[in-house]
Amino acid sequence: MTRWSADQLAEYMTKLEQTTDEPDEGSESNLQKKCMKYCREHGYPCFHDRSKKKNEPGWPDLMIFMPKGRVVLVELKAGSAKLRREQQALKLNLCYLGHGISVVRSFRRFLEIMKGGEDVNSNGMR
Numbered sequence: 001m002t003r004w005s006a007d008q009l010a011e012y013m014t015k016l017e018q019t020t021d022e023p024d025e026g027s028e029s030n031l032q033k034k035c036m037k038y039c040r041e042h043g044y045p046c047f048h049d050r051s052k053k054k055n056e057p058g059w060p061d062l063m064i065f066m067p068k069g070r071v072v073l074v075e076l077k078a079g080s081a082k083l084r085r086e087q088q089a090l091k092l093n094l095c096y097l098g099h100g101i102s103v104v105r106s107f108r109r110f111l112e113i114m115k116g117g118e119d120v121n122s123n124g125m126r
Contacts, residue, residue, distance in 0.1 A: 023105040028078040032061060034107045035074065038114065039064055058086030060101050064114070072113060073101040 024031055032048070039046035039062075047063040049055055062074040073094070075087060083091065083103065091101045104110045 021105045021109045023077075023079050024107055026078070028061075028076050028081075031076050031078065031104070031107060031110075035062060035076070035104075035110050038110070042114075044114075058084070058090035060087075060090075066114075071099075073099065074110065074113070075101055075103050077103055077105050079105070 036046055036048065045065045047065075048061060049059060060073040060075045062072075062076070064072040064074065066072060075083065075091070077083075094101055102109075102113050104113065
């Protein structure tokens with residue numbers, strides 16, 4: 001079993017975050033509103049934790065439940081914002097277990113994921 005130092009892990013997680021996705025203008029909350037509206041309009045139950053101070057940190061912003069047992073986990077980020085340490089750790093753990101978390105900076109990217117442009121459940125690395 002390979003053991004990584006904290007610096008090696010941080011470097012690896014940074015690479016996982018890299019994307020060619022051009023961020024949308026505006027705030028993360030605006031992007032979140034668009035994503036949640038899409039889910040409502042398409043009948044996909046979407047959970048967003050509104051009590052972050054009471055729950056364990058690091059969980060993705062949106063947990064979206066789709067047909068055929070597909071669950072999409074999305075961490076929204078505005079601009080070039082990075083994942084916090086807790087988010088990095090949870091993402092790595094969930095990826096290890098076969099569950100991907102997509103870091104999304106644009107509504108266009110969100111739509112690609114929702115329309116099945118990639119299978120984030122089996123990929124585990126998005």
